[in-house]
Amino acid sequence: MTAFAAGLDFELDGFQERACAALADGRDVLVCAPTGAGKTVVGEFAVHLALAAGSTCFYTTPIKALSNQKFADFVRRYGRDSVGLLTGDQSINPSAPVLVMTTEVLRNMIYAGSDTLRGLSHVVMDEVHYLADRFRGAVWEEVILHLPADVRLISLSATVSNAEEFGAWLTTVRGDTAVVLDEVRPVPLWQHVLVGRRLFDLFQTDDPTAATIVAADLVRYVKQREELEQANSWAPRRGRPGPSAQRGRGYRPLPRPDVLALLDQEGLLPAITFVFSRQGCDAALAQCLRSRLDLAAPDSAEQIDAVITAHTGELPRADLEVLGYWEWREALLRGIAAHHAGMLPAFRHTVEELFVRGLVRAVFATETLALGINMPARTVVLERLVKFNGEAHVDLTPGEYTQLTGRAGRRGIDVEGHAVVLWQPELAVSEVAGLASTRTYPLRSSFRPSYNMAVNLVARVGTAAARELLERSFAQFQADRSVVGLVRGIDRNEARVAELRAQLADADGIVEYVGLRARIRDRERQLRRRDREDQRGAAATALSQLxxxxxxAVPAGRRAGLAVVLEPAGQPDDPRPLVLTAQRWAGRISIADAPVPIVPIGRLRLPKHVDHRQPRTRRDLASALRETGLTVPRSTRRSRAGTDGDDELAALRRAVRAHPAHTRPDREELARIGERYHRAMRETEHLREQVAATTDSLARTFDRILALLRERNYLNGDEITPAGRRLARIYTESDLVVAECLRRGLWRNLTAADLAAVVSVLVFESRTDDAHTLAEGPNDATRQAVHGTVEVWSQLRADERRHHLPATREPDLGFVEPVHRWARGRPLVDVLAAGDARRPLSAGDFVRWCRQVIDLLDQLPDATDDRQLAQTATAAIRAIRRGVVAIDAG
Incomplete structure (x- = not known):
């Protein structure tokens, strides 16, 4: 520790000393500290220990950008010969004693039994709280569970409120683990609210760490503004008197250039303004460009231009216009930028470097910037406290607010950081105060076994040991802890049952009588449910026959009204015909839109090829639909359950009337007690079922996966078949679909461009719910292979339902045409035009999805015995990895 500390240009903080001391004593370490507190120093000490001992240290990160960043840091410190990088895209010096990699790379190395693991003494898992990520989180737990016991694990996490629980689990599965917590930010954070042009402190205190009471002057001023806005909302506008339709309507927020200029005057730049949409970030930047705002230093243009050239000098000049290069460059030269996943990676990396160097002073960013990239600011601005989560607009959680504002305050540069929330009429300052003063950020496991994980576990340790390993996961650890509360609930209910039973001791038969009445209610519900299911079946049949x-006539939902069928339903078990409504909406409807059977009320002659993604096509078809003169008939009502003719129900009703308790004068009073008794009994039974379902829940899911894999001959009993060994080499969300397509030869005899297009349906995810079809796909070979792939998924989905397993994600056809064009050498402008007309494909998304396609193509040679297919996959990678896709490949 002395030698390590001597090489630092700062004194170690207390939590850093405690964590390093534990690591020096040979213990595993979990460090939870705020953003910017310096927890990576503990990971760097692990590197120091490994190098001193002549062993190997792996430093893992959740994203390639962070891996690239740490690689550059370590190269500067230890020299290029001592450091390597493995990210899937890149392999630099793979035999180095210090290897930086993404966590998935380490997981794959463990399963493959890589020789690189020999001599490994330390593994640093940076941003280990990513194990809560519902898409990728399982990887972290797999690594933690599989690492040899003699390898020291250093887990670095953002501040979480259940760090002790996570540490207890690590101790259970890894051995002695020191949990080191630090909740003190190295740079104090001040909270503010900007109301119009006035900047207020949020809290009435001189100590930002003890803030609880909202500042009185802020409350008074906001009340005055609210009264003013309310008065304005009642004032006549354009000759139309009356109140506005909603509170705050007509309110104009301070323009973004004015906000940034005000922050500049207050000495609060550089700043990151979080805007929860890519389009919003671009619009904010455009607003600033239209103004005279210029935040760059007078002599910075040459430096900015040099950084731009270093990152983008290799871009084909023909692509610059479609990439928006010139507007982007103009913004940088004025010290402002946007940052989001839709941007070209080279553009994002340029913005990051310029911001860190102080050459760009204001960035409009989506929340992805808060997830690990080292890009702190003096100030963080939140325009709204609501974001769209993909399904609905939801309020920010305290954890999200803490993570976003954690970017404010640069250690070693700023004395204090600042968080600024922009006020608007619907915002209550008490809401801001609640978010700013709450430190609840629990870590919840997202671990669940996959098909690939199952065959790898069985191959490595056998079925019984694999089941035990799953039972040791953090997910099961948390589930088992929840059982304690359930058991307490059972104990309370049993005491309540005994008390109620005592109250009915002198009322012979009343419990039985109440039980009969309960059975009548249950039978009536059962009959109504059966009726709904019959109706649902009839509705599904009707949809599948269109x-x-x-x-x-779509009878219900947002798409109610006339519609014409563009494409039949496809899967009979879940029919979703593609339709176009009279309101120009095109997409797939389901039973949710048609809960009663719908039948054709007419016909419309359609062109041979209909591209519903084109606005003109939708407009013309909708017009033709309205001109048919057809009208929506009266909605068909759901039939009532046929309870009167049910023999079982009739018998129960006779038994109730004949029961001795039925004629008691105090029947209803006793029945109320009896119903509470039955309710407590049912709740107790439900709690017992929950305990049974929670205990060993992952192992049961694992057993169901094994049963499905045995049916499909990936396992023979507990032995891995050749097909299973190939499945073990496929790491993707749709692993079993890929394995099935390879085994059935569905992707044989395709060109490189065709294969790239087909593979894309298993990695691409549209940013809209609208369906994509291949009515006019690239060519017959591609269409047939895509339809075969979708059919494989459909059959798997049916098997997953039968085995009560989560469904594999549905293939998405939205990237087929763009990647096919790109792999055939078409220019970028033509490729981006092939995306969804309503939400065009951005250059950044295009590059990101191309790299996802490359990642899956790269796995195919190891997962197939078909030499020609393997060669085609390699050729497809070369065809895609060109131009903007090849630049900034990290």
Whole structure:
């Protein structure tokens, strides 16, 4: 520790000393500290220990950008010969004693039994709280569970409120683990609210760490503004008197250039303004460009231009216009920028470097910037406290607010950091105060076994040991702890049952009588449910029988009204015909839109090829639909359950009337007690079922996965078949679909561009719910292979339902045309035009999805015995990895 500390240009903080001391004593370490507190110093000490001992240290991160960043840091400190990088995209010096990698790379190395693991003494898992990520979190737990016991594990996490629980689990599965917590920010954070042009402190205190009471002057001023806004909302506008339709309507927030200028005057730049949409970030930047705002230093243009050239000098000049290069460059030269996943990676990396160097002073960013990239600011601005989560607009959680504002305050540069929330009429300052003063950020496991994980576990340790390993996961650890509360609930209920039973001791038969009445209610519910299921089945059958050109009346939901069928339903078990409504909406409807059977009410002659993604096509078809003169008939009502003719129900009703308790004068009073008794009994039974379901829940899911894999001959009993060994080499969300397509030869005899297009349906995810079709796909070979792939998924989905397993994600056809064009050498402008007309494909998304396609193509040679297919996959990678995709490949 002395030698390590001597090489630092700062004194170690207390938590850093405690963590390093534990690591020097040979213990595993979990460090939870705020953003910017310096927890990576503990990871760097692990590197120091490994190098001193002549062993190997792996430093893992959740994203490639962070891996690249740490690689550059370590190269500067230890020299290029001592450091390597493995990210999937890149392999630099893989035999180095210090290897920086993404966590997935380490997981794959463990399963493959890589020789690189020999001599490994330390593994640093930076941003270990990513194990809560519902898409990728399982990887972290797999690594933690599989690492040899003699390898020291250093887990670095953001501040979480259940760090002790996570540490207890690590001790259970890894051995003695020191939990080191630090909740003190190295740079104090001040909270503010900007109301119009006035900047207020949020809290009435001189100590930002003890803030609880909202500042009185802020409350008074906001009340005055609210009264003013309310008065304005009642004032006549454009000759139309009356109140506004909603509170705050007509309120104009301070323009972004004015906000940044005000922050500049207050000495609060550089700043990151979080805007929860890519479009919003771009619009904010455009607003600033239209103004005279210029935040760059007078002599910075040459430095900015040099950084731009270093990152983008290799971009084809023909692509610059479609990439928006010139507007982007102009903004940088004025010291402002946007930062989001839709941008070209080279553009994002340029912005990051310029911001860190102080050459860009204001960035409009989506929340992804808060997830690990080292890009702190003096000030963080939140325009709203609501974001869209993909399904609905939801309030920010305290944990999200803490993570976003944690970017404010640069250690070693700023004395204090600042968080600024922009006030608007619907915002209550008490809401801001609640977010700012709450430190609840629990870590919840997202671990669940996958098909690939199952065959790898069985191959490595056998079925019984694999089941035990799953039972040791953090997910099961948390589930088992929840059982304690359930058991307490059972104990309380049993005491309540005994008390109620005592109250009914002198009322013979009343419990039985109440039980009969309960059975009547249950039977009536059962009959109503059966009726709904029959109706649902009839509705599904009706949907599955619709044909192209049928005109129907959608009876319910947002799509209610006339519609024409563009494409039949496809899967009979979950029919979703593609339709176009009279309101120009095109997409797939389901039973949710048609809960009663719908039948054609007419026909519409359609062109041979219909591209519903084109606005003009939708407009013309909707017009033709309205001109048919067809009208929506009265909605069909759901039939009532046929309870009167049910023999079992009739018998129960006779038994109730004949029961001795039925004629008691105090029947209803006793029945109320009896119903509470039955309710307590049912709750107790439900709690017992929950305990049973929670205990060993992952192992049961694992057993169901094994049963499905045995049915499909990936396992023979507990032995891995050749097909299973190939599945073990496929790491993707749709692993079993890929394995099935390879085994059935569905991707044989395709060109490189065709294969890239087909593979894309298993990695691409549209940013809209609207369906994509291949009515006019690239060519017959691609269409057939895509349809075969979708059919494989459909059959797997049916098996997953039968085995009560989560469904594999549905293939998405939205990237087929763009990647096919790109792999055939078409220019970027043509490729981006091939995306969804309503939400065009951005250059950044295009590059990101191309790299996802490359990642899956790269796995195919190891997962197939078909030499020609393996060669085609390699050729497809070369065809895609060009131009903007090849630049900034990290």
């Amino acid at each position: 044909r192209r050109g049928d005109v129907v």
